[in-house]
Amino acid sequence: MKSLLVINSSAAREGSVSRTLVEETVDRLLESSPEAQVVRRDLGASPIPHLTVETLSGVRGQPATDAENAARKLSDELIAELRAADTIVIGAPMYNFSIPTSLRAWFDHVLRAGETFSYSEAGPKGLLGGRRVIVVDEVEYRLEFVKRYAQCEVVNFREVNDMAEHIKKMTDWMGADVCIDAVGGDAAGSIAQTLTGRLMKMQAGAATVLHWAINCVRKGGNVSIVGVYGPTFNAVPIGNVVNKGLTIRANQASVKRHVPRLIEHIREGRLNPKEIITHRVPLEEVADAYHIFSSKLDNCIKTVLIPPSAREVQAVNASALH
Ligand SMILES: Cc1cc2nc3c(=O)[nH]c(=O)nc-3n(C[C@H](O)[C@H](O)[C@H](O)COP(=O)(O)O)c2cc1C
Numbered sequence: 439m440k441s442l443l444v445i446n447s448s449a450a451r452e453g454s455v456s457r458t459l460v461e462e463t464v465d466r467l468l469e470s471s472p473e474a475q476v477v478r479r480d481l482g483a484s485p486i487p488h489l490t491v492e493t494l495s496g497v498r499g500q501p502a503t504d505a506e507n508a509a510r511k512l513s514d515e516l517i518a519e520l521r522a523a524d525t526i527v528i529g530a531p532m533y534n535f536s537i538p539t540s541l542r543a544w545f546d547h548v549l550r551a552g553e554t555f556s557y558s559e560a561g562p563k564g565l566l567g568g569r570r571v572i573v574v575d576e577v578e579y580r581l582e583f584v585k586r587y588a589q590c591e592v593v594n595f596r597e598v599n600d601m602a603e604h605i606k607k608m609t610d611w612m613g614a615d616v617c618i619d620a621v622g623g624d625a626a627g628s629i630a631q632t633l634t635g636r637l638m639k640m641q642a643g644a645a646t647v648l649h650w651a652i653n654c655v656r657k658g659g660n661v662s663i664v665g666v667y668g669p670t671f672n673a674v675p676i677g678n679v680v681n682k683g684l685t686i687r688a689n690q691a692s693v694k695r696h697v698p699r700l701i702e703h704i705r706e707g708r709l710n711p712k713e714i715i716t717h718r719v720p721l722e723e724v725a726d727a728y729h730i731f732s733s734k735l736d737n738c739i740k741t742v743l744i745p746p747s748a749r750e751v752q753a754v755n756a757s758a759l760h
């Protein structure tokens with residue numbers, strides 16, 4: 439953590455429960471990052487004005503009047519604070535089954551279409567980004583690839599004794615917001631799991647990564663399972679799931695549903711398939727292609743199989759170019 443934004447919204451000062459919780463959280467965060475820059479907003483003591491007929495266009499449209507320009511200036515200032523922070527602590531007491539209106543006014547000033555979020559066919563999308571992604575793997579060329587291609591942080595699990603402790607240390611002892619098990623039953627990394635899950639078939643695959651995901655995610659966090667397991671028994675720490683209040687979602691990749699979103703990522707330049715596709719193999723050579731992929735040979739990241747009909751089209755296109 440380099441920069442921390444602390445927001446209090448309780449109208450109470452003495453005896454405020456949310457303020458006490460906020461301070462305890464800030465103290466804990468600063469213990470592991472004492473150099474972090476701290477910016478504070480006390481919405482209970484210095485409220486942000488609510489949007490009105492006079493000020494609305496300052497945030498949601500084009501400012502023209504003095505009042506609208508003043509609203510835009512405040513909105514810019516609050517968005518700049520938000521952008522600058524890599525960690526945000528918000529004290530949000532419950533007032534009449536919702537958040538205090540002071541906090542709502544803050545949200546109304548920082549949520550600006552085109553600045554902090556945008557609308558798309560898939561619904562509203564956050565634009566602040568800058569989320570940390572930590573990739574855990576043992577294959578060095580893949581770790582190098584995600585560092586270079588997607589600016590991810592990487593952990594080689596062969597160099598780590600206790601994965602949960604390691605990830606917690608990396609996240610100021612909070613744990614990750616979301617852990618994705620993208621490996622499934624073929625996982626390496628635990629002798630006991632490999633023995634019982636893969637060799638003796640006492641489980642539906644080695645649940646090594648599922649254990650790591652459940653134990654590395656923060657309380658109330660999400661665990662997503664896209665790695666494949668067999669349909670029967672797995673020894674997973676279900677008690678930790680309950681005690682941490684986790685949400686678990688699982689599915690085989692819904693490839694067709696995600697294609698339009700992937701194409702949008704490519705169109706908008708966020709993904710460059712040329713760098714992801716490392717191998718193009720004729721469909722008839724699929725067995726060799728699978729061997730290269732599963733044995734992690736030749737720095738393989740993504741293989742595309744080209745059927746004969748597509749090769750004919752490619753040949754026609756190529757000759758048309760000459
Ligand atoms: C105006 C107001 C409305 C409240 N509404 C609710 C409510 O709807 N549900 C609830 O569980 N508590 C409600 N409370 C209780 C507060 O959530 C509780 O006192 C909390 O500790 C307030 O946070 P604070 O101590 O940081 O000020 C309300 C308190 C106030 C002052």
